[in-house]
Amino acid sequence: MSTITVPPVMPSVQQDCQALHHAMKGFGCNEKHVIEIIGHRTTLQRRELVAAYRGMYGEDLPHRLEKELRGNLEKAVLLWMMEPAERDAIILRDAMKGVGTKDKALIEIICTRAPSQIHAIRHAYQAKYQRSLDRDIESDTSGYYKKLLLAYASGLRYEGPEVDMNLAHSEAKELYKAGEARLGTDESTFIRIFSTRSATQLNATFQAYKHLYKRDIDKAIKREASGDFEDALRTIAKSVSHPDKYFAKALYKSMKGIGTDDATLIRVIVTRAEFDMHYIKAAFASKYKKSLESMVASDTSGHYKHFLLTLIGSH
Structure with missing residues (x-):
């Protein structure tokens, strides 16, 4: 559920554009006034605002905001003004460009988004950077962590609400045999199950695991995996459950x-x-x-x- 509130009597998009233009006109910027407008508009309303501002003033609104704002406020506002898929694509590119990888951001975006969102992100990434998301993930990560991210970023998981309880119990047993029941870990089994099942199916599997073995899947992952691979698996488990x-x-x-x-x-x-x-x-x-x-x-x-x-x- 959204926490964005909109005015009870909504100004026209032309009025919003005029108010924003006035707030950024001349020396300095009335940041409070800018926030009062864009912070109380939905994605659709912000989209209309950008289009109308360009038509009225011949200028890209996000570009104007970038010139007027500074610091963390600028970063937050510019992300807010983007379409959700483009926003996630930019976060992913920022996480992988340059020296080192911001794995926390990379894991959060890839491992918490639904397949339909992943598809939109992939298209936005390609369109914005003329680069393949898969190739960038492949060049910036390694090992089982890379394999899991690539499988999850494929967006091939089913998104429906149906649950097969027989499959849930069967795959809970597979996860146990691949981890806690053996010396060492069969990472490929974890990757296959985590990256191919819907959120509702995975959640059912994790509940079955807890029922069968009296242990949360999160604790099992902590015992069986490490590093970024562990973080990615735990993020998937937590984001589908809670x-x-x-x-x-x-x-x-x-x-x-x-x-x-x-x-x-x-x-x-x-x-x-x-x-x-x-x-x-x-x-x-x-x-x-x-x-x-x-x-x-x-x-x-x-x-x-x-x-x-x-x-x-x-x-």
Whole structure:
């Protein structure tokens, strides 16, 4: 469920364009006014806003925002103004370009998106960068981690709600034999099952595993895998079972302790605000005994704080 609120009486898209143009006209930018408009518009409304602004002023609205804003506010706003698939494609490219790989972002995007979303991301990635997502994953990762990401990024999983309980019990036993029941791990079995089954089927398999062996699949993975391969498997397991808890934990970890992991904070809030942020907020409050709003408010400042709080429904 979305946490984006829209005005009870919606201005016309032309009025929004005029207000934005005025906020960015002349010296400086009225960032508060910009946030009050774009932070309270849905994906469709923002799409219409970009098209109308170009028609009225002959300028690309995101490009104008990029010139007017700075720092973390700029990063968050520019991601917010993008189409969801393009946004995820940009996050993936940023995670893999240059020296080193931002595996946390890479795993989060690939391993938590539905097959239909993955297909859209692949097309957006190719269109924007004239590069193959598969090739970039292959060149930036290795081993079983690479094999799992490539299989998951194929988008070939079924997306329907049906569950085959016989298959769930059978594959729970396969996972046990491939892991805890043997010395060493048969990683290929984990990759095959995790990357070919729907979210609902996987969830049924994980429940069957817990029923049969009295252990959560997450704990079994921790015993049998390591490194980025372990992180990717655990992300898949958590996101198909309790995505709200998975993203609540990601947000909490981005803010706990000294300093803030702004890249993760921005990525999760911007990509989940119109999807399931309502549930994430509830999971956050239940797990950490404080509201997401209060933690964001204490860890950020200025118009950057105002924008994030707007997206999570606090302003």
